[in-house]
Amino acid sequence: MRVVFSVSNWPGHWFSMVPLGWALQAAGHEVKVLCTPCQSEPITHAGLMPVPVLEAMDMTVRGRLHNYRKARAGTWAFTGLPPPPLTGQPLTSLDEFDMDTWSKENHDWAIGVTARSCDAAVDFARWWQPHLVLNDLMSLEGPLVGRALNIPALLHLWGPIGPQDDVPGAPPGASFVPMDPSNAFARHHAGQMGPEVYQHVIDPSPPTAHPPLDAHRIPIRHIPYNGPGALPPAPASYHGTKPRICVVWGTSVSGVYGPASFAVPRIIEALADLDVEVLLTLTGADRERITQSGPLPPGVRLLERTPLHLLLPACDAVIHHGGAGCTMTALAAGIPQLAIHAGSDQEVIADRLAGVRAAQSLPNAHADPHAIRTAVRRLLDDPVHRRTATQLRQEMTTLPTPAELLDTLTALAH
Structure with a gap:
């Protein structure tokens, strides 16, 4: 069986998927991971095969843009100003960054990034012909490949949070489901992007704390993977009386x-x-x-x-x-x-x-x-x-x- 993983450009979003990748490979299945180039090294260190054909806005910049919008709307929780989206250097006034102008000037670029990434994912999948797709919650490309090739696409959660959860501080009903600004689903005759594309969800959270789901929940035991590293000298041999x-x-x-x-x-x-x-x-x-x-x-x-x-x-x-x-x-x-x-x-x-x-x-x-x-x-x-x-x-x-x-x-x- 050929299985393609599609992951977003932050390791914490896909680390929970790594043990399932190991299990698939150990059982003789082929696994390849669609990713942005910045994820090639951590995916390789995790023992999986990266396919660095995706594109995405830097996650730090994306987060700063969201926080800048919150500051303009008066919902920024910290006493100081948020870091400016592009440089991260301290601001003395929100007027130092022109959000409206930046958005207009970069609109076509942002749409192009999403369009190229989606097209590259579908192109690779049409060539490799996987039998199954697994993706994290921030990946638009995973469910697109599933719909475009008519193969099962499974959402793999990274913790007790799902597509039906609301984004704090956002307008009511805003969820963590990625948007499709380039209309990639329509271009690839895959319907529309929305919560309904998630028919099967792999959920590692304990049942007492699992997130709400409209999809078929597939439970999995969470096997911790936190990246490469070594055990420090004798932390487990601690026998003191202090907590x-x-x-x-x-x-x-x-x-x-x-x-x-x-x-x-x-x-x-x-x-x-x-x-x-x-x-x-x-x-x-x-x-x-x-x-x-x-x-x-x-x-x-x-x-x-x-x-x-x-x-x-x-x-x-x-x-x-x-x-x-x-x-x-x-x-x-x-x-x-x-x-x-x-x-x-x-x-x-x-x-x-x-x-x-x-x-x-x-x-x-x-x-x-x-x-x-x-x-x-x-x-x-x-x-x-x-x-x-x-x-x-x-x-x-x-x-x-x-x-x-x-x-x-x-x-x-x-």
């Missing part, structure tokens, strides 16, 4: 939401008053911000790049930005979590888990050290969070593994 808190922060948050969204200093200050051990995992510019700000407090250990699933089983709680990768890895480890979210899918995921008492949810703009400290104390002191996290982990272990899902996928393909 251990892992703090992990997404590299995209500051780039999309600006320096004010970098909550790690606030988190460190909050935890300094608690008798806990802290594992701090940061990369890139975030790591430099912390190392250049002076020595860390006692009990805080800064780790090199380490896959999160290697750390969390030895922790009592985790604090993160609300990203699906962190959330699902914590769920698989069965530990409570504090999500300090800045918006979009992070907010939906954080609030969904907080609603079932597996997590605490804090808006980033309002998460001062006192609020963070209070939330962490609740995670550690109220046993309901630990019980719920354990329950959700047990639910996830009963779901079919990627290897056990292959018969279902084969039946759909035939």
Whole structure:
């Protein structure tokens, strides 16, 4: 069986699909991953075969444009201005970026990017003739290929968020379903793009916290994949009496939401008053911000790049930005979590888990050290969070593994 994955241009959107790709390959099926060129290296590192024919607007720029619109509409949550969409440098006034002019000047370019990407995906699929398509929630090309070639296209969720969820801060009814501005579906005689194209959805979230779906839900056990890396010296051999808190922060948050969204200093200050051990995992510019700000407090250990699933089983709680990768890895480890979210899918995921008492949810703009400290104390002191996290982990272990899902996928393909 030939299976094509279609993924958007951010690793966190497709990391949850990697173990299913491994299972397909191990069973002798062929897997190829349609992607943008910037995803070729991480896909190769994941042990899959990239086909870098897609195009897309940079995800950081796309996020900044959305935040700039929110600031103009008066719904920007932070006290300062959002980073300008193109440069990321601080603004002194919203007038420094002419959104209307930029949109007019780049309208044809943006439409062309989507059109070329969709056409390239269909062209490759017509040549390779896959039997099945799997795509993440941000991929327009996956369902298009399925409709254009009349083959099953399955949406693979990256966490407890789906196409029926509303986008926070957007007009009522706005969902995470990608739009089709170039009318690619019509051009390829594939009908129209909308929520109805998702007939089968692979959902790795635990049943207690799964998102609403109108489609046929296909559960799958989440096997954590957080990218390549090595186990640090003896974190799992820790036998102290203090609770251990892992703090992990997404590299995209500051780039999309600006320096004010970098909550790690606030988190460190909050935890300094608690008798806990802290594992701090940061990369890139975030790591430099912390190392250049002076020595860390006692009990805080800064780790090199380490896959999160290697750390969390030895922790009592985790604090993160609300990203699906962190959330699902914590769920698989069965530990409570504090999500300090800045918006979009992070907010939906954080609030969904907080609603079932597996997590605490804090808006980033309002998460001062006192609020963070209070939330962490609740995670550690109220046993309901630990019980719920354990329950959700047990639910996830009963779901079919990627290897056990292959018969279902084969039946759909035939």
